[in-house]
Amino acid sequence: MKFASEFRDPKAAKVLLAEIAKVADQIGATKEKPVHIMEVCGGHTHSIFRYGLDKLVHEGIEFIHGPGCPVCVLPRARVDECIEIAERLGVIFTTFGDAMRVPGTKKSLLQAKADGADIRMVYSPLDALELARRNPEREVVFFGLGFETTTPSTALAIQQAAREGLGNFSVFCNHITVPEPIKALLDDPHMCLDGFIGPGHVSMVIGIHPYDFIAQDYGKPIAVAGFEPLDLLQSVLMVLRQIAEGRAEVENQYARVVPEHGNSVSLAAIDDVYETRPSFEWRGLGEIDKSGLRIRAQYEAYDAEEKFGIGYAAGRREVEEAEGCAxxxxxxxxxxxxxxxxxxxxxxxxxxxxxxxxxxxxxxxxxxxxxxxxxxxxxx
Structure with missing residues (x-):
């Protein structure tokens, strides 16, 4: 495949692996005392295992899997609130497919759909907008979920709904941001992290500078990476070289896609529609200050939390994890x-x-x- 096969070349991979091994030996990385590199993004985790990179790299490199999966970090209380909205009379609840099977306290959205709720999988918030146009007598709610990658599309949908005056469309906003949980992890005295592989698709929107604090305040190197095997191997090498040279910087391995300062159109839409929440709950991390987004007052008519009196608008609910879940x-x-x-x-x-x-x-x-x-x- 053009533009994919070039980044899956076995010969190039061998060269990178040899260089990784060389630098790992240089800094004294061993199986007993490994260099801990966190790949923040769940997409990177899947690529690492899909291509067996965890087995191919030097034994002194240990990948730590981070919280960069927006479905995974959603607390059960928010799933329960989705179901509560979806089960209301006259509601069409729309969501990305990944969220359909996430367990809430009693059931998932998929199980609620089986019980009779009108829950539909969509590929874009624009699909939900179209449903609102076609069903003016129904309330259409879109489950706004994801990091900075998906935030602009939801913002643009809200702007379009406002222009059209679609009063039967709203968003249950669960958009979250990447830098804040990284800071929470770095502040955790029990964490042992030597460097980071940053999520490339997030940086397509926000650029690379929101990660400056990782290098400047914590002295940890980070390489913003693409998702092909050679992308990840090169990023590991970039992090190791920084460690070997005593540097801590934000480097952009994914420069073919990621602009240094992000996407100005996307950032403008985000700034227009959203403001930062005082705090937001993350599964496994608890409440993190300024880590979530909420819809601004000027677009309150399209905020499902306000429209249905649910979620943070009604006061946060404490819901524990399922017994035995880690x-x-x-x-x-x-x-x-x-x-x-x-x-x-x-x-x-x-x-x-x-x-x-x-x-x-x-x-x-x-x-x-x-x-x-x-x-x-x-x-x-």
Missing amino acids: CGQVMTGRMKPVECPQFGRGCTPEMPLGALMVSSEGACAAYWQYGGARAVEPAE
Whole structure:
């Protein structure tokens, strides 16, 4: 495939792997004392396991799987609130497919749909807008979910609804931002992180400078990376070279796609429609200051929280994780998926206990799908 095969070249991969091994040896990385590199994005986690990069790199490199999966970090209370909206009379609730099977306290959106709620999977908030146009007698709610990558499209949909005066369209806003949870992890005294691989698709929108604090305040290197195997290998090498040279900088491996200062049109739409929440709850991380977005007062008519009196508009509800679920520990790098006692037992793709086994970017799903579990299981 043009523009993909070039970044999957085995010969180029061997050259990068040899250079990674050379630098890893230079800085004294070993299996017993590895360099811990967190790939923040769940898409990177899946690429690492899909192409077996965790097995190919030097044994002194350990990948730590971060909280960069927006479906995975959504607390169960927010899923419950989605279902509460969806089950109201006259509502058409729309969502991306990844969120359909995430378990709430009692059921998932998919199970609520089976129970009779009108819940529809869409590929874009524009699909939800079209449903609102075609069903003026119904309330159409879009589940706004994701990091900075998907935030602009939801903002543009709200702007369009306002221009058209679509009073039966609203967004249940659960958009969140990447830099703040990284800071929360770096402030955790129990975390051991030597460098980061930054999410390329987020930086397509926000650029690379929102990560400056990682290098400047914490002295950790970060390389914003693409999603092909050579992208990830080059990013690992960039991080290792920074460590070897005593540097801590934000480097842009994904420069073919990521502009230094982001996408001005997207950033303008985000700034127009959203403001920062005082705090937002993350699964496994708790409340993180200024890590979520909410719809500004000028677009309040399109804010489902205000329209239905739910979520933060009604006061946050404390909901604990399912008993035995270790999603929080896995997402913060404290535990590998196979170390969770429920992995492959009480939690499988067919009957998920936690969101990480459901999402296409979840670490548990990556281990399950690509054999990562077998790679780390102890020998008999």
